[in-house]
Amino acid sequence: MRPRHLLGLGGLIVFPLVTYAGYPALVWAAARLWPRSFIADREHRPYVTFVIAAHNEASLIEAKVRNTLELDYPSGRLECIVVCDGCDDETAASALTAGDSRLQVIEIPRQRGKLAAIRAAIPHARGEIIAFTDANAVLKRDALRHLVAPFADPTVAVVSGAKQVSNWPEAIYWRYERWIRTLESASGSIAGADGALYAARAAAVDASARPGGADDLLISLRGVQAGGRIVFAPSARTTEAALPSATDTFAARIRTVSGALFALESLPDLFHPSRGDLWWKLVGHKLLRIVAPPVMAAGAVALTAPMSRQPRRAWGGALSLALALVAAQAGSRLGPVWDLVRYAVLANLSAVVALVRYIARRPIDAWSPARGSDTGDKCIAQQSRN
Numbered sequence: 001m002r003p004r005h006l007l008g009l010g011g012l013i014v015f016p017l018v019t020y021a022g023y024p025a026l027v028w029a030a031a032r033l034w035p036r037s038f039i040a041d042r043e044h045r046p047y048v049t050f051v052i053a054a055h056n057e058a059s060l061i062e063a064k065v066r067n068t069l070e071l072d073y074p075s076g077r078l079e080c081i082v083v084c085d086g087c088d089d090e091t092a093a094s095a096l097t098a099g100d101s102r103l104q105v106i107e108i109p110r111q112r113g114k115l116a117a118i119r120a121a122i123p124h125a126r127g128e129i130i131a132f133t134d135a136n137a138v139l140k141r142d143a144l145r146h147l148v149a150p151f152a153d154p155t156v157a158v159v160s161g162a163k164q165v166s167n168w169p170e171a172i173y174w175r176y177e178r179w180i181r182t183l184e185s186a187s188g189s190i191a192g193a194d195g196a197l198y199a200a201r202a203a204a205v206d207a208s209a210r211p212g213g214a215d216d217l218l219i220s221l222r223g224v225q226a227g228g229r230i231v232f233a234p235s236a237r238t239t240e241a242a243l244p245s246a247t248d249t250f251a252a253r254i255r256t257v258s259g260a261l262f263a264l265e266s267l268p269d270l271f272h273p274s275r276g277d278l279w280w281k282l283v284g285h286k287l288l289r290i291v292a293p294p295v296m297a298a299g300a301v302a303l304t305a306p307m308s309r310q311p312r313r314a315w316g317g318a319l320s321l322a323l324a325l326v327a328a329q330a331g332s333r334l335g336p337v338w339d340l341v342r343y344a345v346l347a348n349l350s351a352v353v354a355l356v357r358y359i360a361r362r363p364i365d366a367w368s369p370a371r372g373s374d375t376g377d378k379c380i381a382q383q384s385r386n
Helices: 003-033 061-069 091-096 114-124 143-152 170-186 215-225 246-265 278-304 311-329 336-359 375-385
Strands: 048-054 078-085 103-108 129-133 156-165 197-201 229-240
Touching: 003 170, 003 278, 048 061, 048 114, 061 078, 061 091, 078 091, 078 114, 091 103, 103 114, 114 215, 129 143, 129 215, 143 156, 143 197, 143 229, 156 170, 156 215, 170 229, 170 278, 170 336, 197 215, 215 229, 215 246, 246 278, 246 336, 278 336
Parallel strands: 048 078, 048 129, 078 103, 156 229
Antiparallel strands: 129 197, 156 197
8 A cells, every 4th residue: 555545544534533532532541540530519609690792682682691590599699791792683672671680781882702792791790700601502400500519629710511402413412522521521621611601710710802712712721821620510501402504503613613723822831731631632622623624635635636547546536535525415315324424524624614714814703693493592481481
């Protein structure tokens, strides 16, 4: 076998195996060989300020506020701040309809992005713990109790909740993510919090500007810089409806990956071995996944590009690859396995596009909500009544 073919197989098969199977095996081993436990006191009840950054969420923000303020938590130790980031609908008025004295609504005239919205809220937050949640995330009634329990341990700076998506195949991805984060947390820090639900000690919250940087990754990793670790609370659960179309999923993934790159770029010291376990988890959980798609593409090219003596075989391989991609795009008609393949293809293509945007220095700060029919609205409304 020619060296080019070996490199091609390495890029197309070995590299993704290392990324999606090798890294989980490494954190599994770390969790068992070098466990790092932390105190999680279920009776711990610090004062909590929820911050919800919203852009044109009039259809669901009232139910979201009710869902947040009606959690199973002492009412006198909970408040909520909704920041309307350049909304041109009735988001502010809808939020105020909740009619709760523990609610503050802040309006920013021009859309400036989530970090700017969070930054506007911080001076108004009275909580010793500041929790962040997406407008479309439905919080389980006991989510906050589980989320703040690890803050009884002084070594914990940030706690991430567990996101659940009911729709196939995205649900499979988030189960995989929860499994990995559970292992990461058992061996030290997880590689960044998830924006659906996470919390940080108020003293460790740094929402200073970083163009294009993902707010959840920036704030959680800056919390580590301030001292402490990021842990995972699997029982602090949220649910979300899947995005309505492949186009919306593709755009959301581009924004997520691009935001991660711009955020990590601003935190180079976290990649130093002196940071303990965090540096190699950022490499394994974040960077390898971002690099994997172009490496796989390069491997495919190495295997299928025409060779002077074997053009038919090479073009036959390229045609087979193209047909496989077309079949993946037709997955909705071919069953759940093809749906999973199509989701994986879109996720990898979006990572390539995000990497190109990062190299071209084209950060994404503004966002627009994409909701599937009214599924998310109904979920939040139902939760707020329970």
